[in-house]
Amino acid sequence: MIGSLLGLFGVLALVGGGALAAHAYSNSRQTLANPEYGEAIWSDEPADSIFPDTIGGRDGRLGDLTNPKYAYWRRLGISPETSCGKGLTAKTLASAERLGCKAVLRATYIDPTGDVVATIALVVLPGGISKKVELAQAFEGMENEGAVAPLAVPGTPAAEWKKFGRNGSALEATAGEHLPYAVAATVGAVNGRLAGNLPGDWAEDEAEVMTDRESWYAEAEILVRMFELHVDDLQLGGAES
Numbered sequence: 001m002i003g004s005l006l007g008l009f010g011v012l013a014l015v016g017g018g019a020l021a022a023h024a025y026s027n028s029r030q031t032l033a034n035p036e037y038g039e040a041i042w043s044d045e046p047a048d049s050i051f052p053d054t055i056g057g058r059d060g061r062l063g064d065l066t067n068p069k070y071a072y073w074r075r076l077g078i079s080p081e082t083s084c085g086k087g088l089t090a091k092t093l094a095s096a097e098r099l100g101c102k103a104v105l106r107a108t109y110i111d112p113t114g115d116v117v118a119t120i121a122l123v124v125l126p127g128g129i130s131k132k133v134e135l136a137q138a139f140e141g142m143e144n145e146g147a148v149a150p151l152a153v154p155g156t157p158a159a160e161w162k163k164f165g166r167n168g169s170a171l172e173a174t175a176g177e178h179l180p181y182a183v184a185a186t187v188g189a190v191n192g193r194l195a196g197n198l199p200g201d202w203a204e205d206e207a208e209v210m211t212d213r214e215s216w217y218a219e220a221e222i223l224v225r226m227f228e229l230h231v232d233d234l235q236l237g238g239a240e241s
Contacts, residue, residue, distance in 0.1 A: 038178035038235035042105060042124045045234055047078050050122060051107035055226055065230045073109035073118065073223065077153030081106075087121055089146045092171065092184070095138040100126045108151040108158045109223075115190050116219065117158045120227055121148040123171075123182040132173035132182045139171040139184075147171045147220075148186040157190045168216030170224045174231055183227050185220045 041050065054071035058064070081087070084096055087104025096104075102124040109118050125131040139147065147169040152161040171184035 035178045041234050051075055051078050064233055076108045076110055076156040076158050079106040079151050087149055089149055091142050091145045092147050095135055099131045099135055106151050108153050110157055117161055117190055118185050118187040118223055119148045119151045120185045125180050127180045135182045136173040146186045147184040168220040170220035172224050174228055183224045185223045187220045
């Protein structure tokens with residue numbers, strides 16, 4: 001968990017440098033970003049582009065978040081089901097449906113240790129900024145509920161994911177007018193251990209129990225932040241020449 005937390009600082013510190021070199025010019029041709037493409041990512045991008053094989057930190061230059069060399073997470077499976085009702089847990093779903101939820105795209109990933117699985121979701125909402133921000137605000141205080149319905153993947157360590165304890169979750173609104181999405185994640189332990197359920201003397205130490213629980217929520221937040229950055233990259237990939 002600590003390694004993942006440290007990795008987040010690297011992701012956030014290095015992303016700015018790559019953005020400064022995003023535009024390329026020549027005498028005969030100029031490529032301009034097409035922000036409006038962000039609104040079509042969920043329907044126009046292939047599923048394995050939205051949910052890449054691996055996702056992690058940048059390499060410090062112009063490397064993208066899907067470079068396997070820097071991967072923190074490896075994909076196990078993508079859900080063919082995109083309904084809001086199938087993709088979100090009860091309280092989050094109620095808020096999303098009230099705001100006009102259009103679809104929920106999900107995939108399940110596993111961390112490098114093989115001990116942690118996560119289901120990440122792209123929640124598609126009506127355009128503009130207000131709906132996604134309102135969903136993120138509604139989620140505050142509901143972290144224990146789980147946010148995303150776990151996606152089990154047969155034949156993988158996540159085959160029984162729906163039965164695992166949901167140890168951490170996060171949900172945030174994407175930045176930008178033309179990205180009508182919230183990104184959410186639910187994480188759990190492959191062995192089914194519940195957050196705070198520590199062995200021996202650790203179970204009697206309240207500080208240790210709280211630290212364990214907080215680390216799971218931090219893990220979910222890191223994954224959500226990485227995925228937000230990936231969605232930004234997809235938007236920039238929709239360019240007009």
